[in-house]
Amino acid sequence: IDTIREKTWLNDTITPYELYLKFLYEYFKENLRKKDALDIQLPKGFMKLEYQHEAVRTLSDIVEAYNGAFIADVVGLGKTYIAAMYMQTLPGKKLIICPPPIIESWNDAISDFGVRSATVVSLGKLEHIKRKGYDEYQYIFVDEAHRFRNENTEQYRLLHEICYGKKVILITATPLNNSIYDFYPLIRLFQPANDSTIPGVKNLEEFFRKIRIELDKIDKSTPEYLEEVKRVSKVVRDRVLHPILIRRTRNDIKEYFKQDIADQKLTFPEVDTPHKVIYEFDKKTDAIFNETIQKIKKDFTYARYQPGEGLEDEYKLNDFAKTQERNLAGFMKSMLIKRLESSKYAFLQTIDRFIQSYNDFIKMYESGTVYISKKIDIYDYLDNDDEAALIKELEKDSKSKAYTKEQFQPGYIEKLRLDLDILHWIKDTWQQVPTDFKKDKFLKVLRTDTQLKNKKIIIFTESMETGFDLYNTLEKEYGNKVLFYSSGVCRYNRKSAGKNYVKELIHQNYDPKYSAPRDDIKILITTDVLAEGINLHLSNTILNYDLPWNPTKVLQRVGRVNRIGTKFDKILIYNFFPTSTSDKELGLENSIKAKIQAFHDTLGEDAKYLTDEEETTNHKLFGENFYNKLNNKDTYNDEGETENIQLKYISILENIRENNLDLFNRIKYLPKKARTARKYTVENPSLITFFKKGALNKIIISDGIKYEDLPFEDAVKYFECPPDTVKQPITKQYYDLLDFNKQQFVQNDVAEETVVKRGGSSNHKEVKLRIEYAIKEGRLTDVQEDYLKKVLDLYNAGVVLNETSKKIKNEIAKTTDSQDVYNSVKKNIPETYFTNTRVKEKTSESVREVILSEMLLL
Template identity: 25%
Template sequence: MGMLIERSSSWKEGFIQRLENHEPWNNSVLYNLSYTIAENNLITNFTGLQSLAYLPNIKPLPHQIEAAERVIEQMNGKAILADEVGLGKTIEAGLIIKEYLLRGLVKKVLILVPASLVNQWVEELYTKFHIPALLYKKNYELDYVDVVVMSMDTAKRSPHKEKIYAQDYDLIIVDEAHKLKNHQTISYEFVQSLKKKFCLLLTATPIQNDTFELFYLVTLLKQGHLGNYDEFSSVFSAKNRDEERDSYLKELVSQVMVRNRRQDTGVEWSTRKVHTIPITFTDHERQVYTAISNLKHISSVFSGAFSTMTLQREMCSSPEATIGTLRNLLPECKQVEEITHVEEVIGQLEKLSIHSKAKKATELIIQANEKVIIFTEYRMTQLYLSDYLYANGISNVIFNGKLSKSSREWIKHLFKQQAQVLIATESGAEGINLQFCHHVINYDLPWNPMKLEQRIGRVHRLGQEHDVQIYNLAVKETIDDHVMKVLQGKIETFEQVVGELDDILEMKERSV
């Protein structure tokens, strides 16, 4: 970068004045004093972090310092921070912000995060890094705020987005950046439109379903680094990929991505023990499952693959979840025959006296005799499980995305102090740290392996002292088998392009 050097002529006035009036030329004490001050303020080299000397409240781990140095020295402040869940990406981002602020390269910072994490970010930046970040409120004038944290949902809507566009931000940070997904989402378009001198995208899971998500994240940071969409899809799409292309893609991505794995950090980690728990439906449950699968032959309302699959997955979760969906679809059935069939299936579901998966989960909780988190995909299943567990004398609390910030804190407190079980959905558990628990039951398996990784990361993170027990529940000879296969395929894609994953499915399952 060329630097403009101009000769200063401001010395002339003082020089002539002293010459004409026979004034003393200098004061050696003042000179030495100002020389010492100038010397102390000099940053003598541009390598290494200057900020560490100014952070008494935090002792960053070696991998966090290395990540910050790499982003600043090699990546020019544009990077994906993709450490595995629980390795402290927020700490790395804080170090980078502090360093740039100290060096005078950054003044204004915009931090975009999921609504559930705004308070956490503000608190961490303030207590650990002495950065007075402000939590954005609707009537704030952004001209007078240097470091602002706001929820992505607020930021991308009018009138807030126009206020943001009017500012010149030096550094933009997006937490949980995988949620940007692709160019068709409003969040992606919004971030793409922001001026980005420096930009950090934080996500433990840069590929959720396919490599195109990674393409879009990299393109946000460095337009053209992976070519344009057509070039990328012709070279790296699933059907063209081979070992050589995968390693080439991995190399390109590593130029804009920092990814630390647990075993590379030099920190002693507890291990993960993954157990696949196969469940067999009773004859009665199997009959109902078949009746649900056959609805697609009876009515066009159920003929779409999506609605059949949803109902099958719900049946593997709880009768309540299935009944809820069937009742919602009932008004769309026009013929008497269709309505009768659906009502019959609802009747059969209501008569089910037992749900094998709920029974198995209860056995696992009793056997663990410690705190357990259950993850489910459905709110109706949450309620069903809560009642079922209480009926079996097991105290529990429900955690989902509908809770307010204060309710989330209260439920977390109740789980820590009193309840044995936390029944959570992904959206509810996002960003919370629960190291005091080390048993996770994946009651429903998601289609996306990264959701499993995010779930397990709630407990398997820095500060976890016990081995983490993970139980993946799957009903044999149902849609659950298909979900398992899809998960294995997606894990392979991730590992070929990004790097190895910690165990989220049982090892023997993964070699299939």
């Protein structure tokens, strides 16, 4: 009898502290660090870091279970090295997709780590990858994966097709750019939207749709919205991301891998409080600035970029084309604002391009025929803020559809001419401004700030032309100690230089791991082309010459120098802010905030092109919040990020395993259905129960009337207690409460299975109806009908993208012929969706287990 009591759920000697540890063990036993050595060959001189090796082990388990994973450690912790080490362990061929600037870094990494059968390709070459074929690859690695968070782009559609059925590893330090919804498109690269294998979230589409609906109900400017964002973020982390995401901050590494970090004599630099560089317009220039802002905001119509708006009603574009034009106009508006803030030189260059574009368009209009492009996708240009390339693309692709000038409203040409007059006014007026106040202040700081003396400095600007102008100015004073690098133009030693040559100079001067070091470059001027995936930590000083509107780019810039292994103990950041003599009555800081607010307000709803960060406060406070954020050092590191709660509790378990093996083994062998009771501050006596079903963990607390499904972060607070916590007798109510919790678990499980059958966009539903009708009609061959049935299976699993359905819907809108439906579906659904299969675990067929329960008594 004693044995039965000890080894079964009848054991009533289990203390609350033991049950707490048992809860941690059962929840995290798959996450405990494995002691087996990884067979990884490290490059000569490369440190063996425990946190990186642990990530490789975890990554292997996640990819095996879910077909994909995120490597999302914060910048500077070596995500590329973790990925390269993992590749070493893999059979088969690997495809690495990354931004062009870091192709060289990836080639170096796979060479250094001896990775075989790996190909590195630019993310701009997805169409080329598709044409060439990608069936041979078993593993797809996507670096800077956050660039694909918008599933409504052609680039995303191509990537989804390439990734389908493969093992997919997404590498990004910033998976969450704008909203919690950003994760959904990325997860879809390795999980079907309606038939996911993530435990407890079979229908990802419905899960994220409900979150969006709940958030949309609340005013973003209220404290309630921020609280709701925190709540749903916790739910998303616990239910969706925990199984598939590796993310550690510097603080996590310092806390939970402290012994290894100490043994390796590694340190992490601290980000110093950012330095404010304030430049001041005189009264005349400030008046010109304010009038320019007003013209961009109110008078300029952007008619050249929205020709569809000028058509007579019977020729109007469809809603999709109208949206594309509005997006294009918004993008161009944001470019004017960014260049106005960046530099006088860049602004005037942009104005010249606008003038040329308007002149060409008016000439085309006056010739009698206007060509309107329908292909331009501005999202392809957003990352690089490259309006010059966009304008070229507009001109090149302008023969999409022809309209006569008689099909336009009479007032359209007047709008074009009015815009052109405004552009000429802006150009003529700014050419009369005798100086660039910002550049003058920059030069003064560079010459006089003692912290910049004898330092390697990196100057970031979003504008290639601002960088070019700064180089030409600094080169006169600093000679060949200055270098300019961008995707379009490189300058060194008073002349244009080849990109490969300049890139080599950068590595030699700024990358401590480079084999042929030099020390002749002191000032590196660059665009954000160098903000990703490159080591520059022989410098510790960053100057953000433009206002860094995009928080993601800010983190990436600082991440180039804030890297593990740097010799510096501090990172220095300089930000430039505008003010004016006219605003002195406001006070200095309020004047700066007013200027920032003016930029923002000029864009209105187009502010999304200025910054990709979701506004969670009153938009009238944007200037103040943005200014405060840029001057807070926590913005540039991970100190403001939520603690990795799960890593904390895994560490507790590992510490017990290391230092108290008897206790660890006692906890390990405590029986299933273990139970205890203790006093706790609750409204009514309650029971918290931990269930498992396959890989699904579910924790439910109830008092017999109401219940709550708890994320881990909330549940652990009920279990956590000190070793001397007194055990209370289990009351008779225990059995009723346990039955109630079981009922809730079963009902939730049934609801989760049922919701899979619902959902889908209107485009999906319409295409599915047409396919179903085509099958029932009986005019197709049996082979064609079988094919369409397989397509319906793909729809039910949530594999097909909305953009694909939209394309099919538009193609079959004016036909009733089932053969046309079949042909359109066959043309647009990738064959790989049928030939590549995904590993699936049928959670619904797993057995439900009660792992443990604890009574909480008054």
